[in-house]
Amino acid sequence: MALMIALRFxxxxxxxxxxxxxxxxxxxxxxxxxxxxxxRLTLNPAAHIDPMGTIFLPLLxxxxxxxxxxWAKPVPYNPYNLRNGKLGPVLVGLAGPASNFIMFFAAxxxxxxxxxxxxxxxxxxxxxxxxxxxxxxxxxxxVLPIPPLDGAKILMAFADNPKIRxxxxxxxxxxFFILLVYIFxxxxxxxxxxxxxxxxxxxx
Numbered sequence: 748m749a750l751m752i753a754l755r756f757x758x759x760x761x762x763x764x765x766x767x768x769x770x771x772x773x774x775x776x777x778x779x780x781x782x783x784x785x786x787r788l789t790l791n792p793a794a795h796i797d798p799m800g801t802i803f804l805p806l807l808x809x810x811x812x813x814x815x816x817x818w819a820k821p822v823p824y825n826p827y828n829l830r831n832g833k834l835g836p837v838l839v840g841l842a843g844p845a846s847n848f849i850m851f852f853a854a855x856x857x858x859x860x861x862x863x864x865x866x867x868x869x870x871x872x873x874x875x876x877x878x879x880x881x882x883x884x885x886x887x888x889x890v891l892p893i894p895p896l897d898g899a900k901i902l903m904a905f906a907d908n909p910k911i912r913x914x915x916x917x918x919x920x921x922x923f924f925i926l927l928v929y930i931f932x933x934x935x936x937x938x939x940x941x942x943x944x945x946x947x948x949x950x951x
Contacts, residue, residue, distance in 0.1 A: 752806065754870070755815035758878040759805040760792050762885055763819040765850060766843040767795040770822040773842035777835050779828035787822050795819040815881060821895070833904050840900030847886030854879040855948035876950065883944050887937055893929065894922030
């Protein structure tokens, strides 16, 4: 039990650390040093830890036998420093989920390669499986176009369009409550997408 909790916690911590680092790195590549000066352009997990989202919640979910999930401290950046204009914040926002999807497929591929020679109970195989699932969940959840999730930056990038502006303003103002309702409704569509992704990677 304790070992499984430790593996789940490690998987969440690693996934969140890379996720936040990639936000900072994407901003840095576009000319913004805000995250770098804030000490966030690093793969040191300590720089990204949010006590509630990175430690307490993942441990609580793991103790309850539920899928491990969480969040880290948001990475600061200045959109006015980004070279790519309106596209800049979108690239910064999507860098995090993109890293999760890359880690998901990499972990799944390594799992399949090693499972040909290692027994199913091997700790490395167990960790890779958990790590893949965690990254699939984080990636899919964060691309939802609901603030404060990363996918909202895509919606906000087109907020100057008269047809999209009312929707963008409403979602921006009520994002937290919309997200709560979505979660309460058992994330319609997200569970299906998660199942499809896991099946695609052959992890079912």
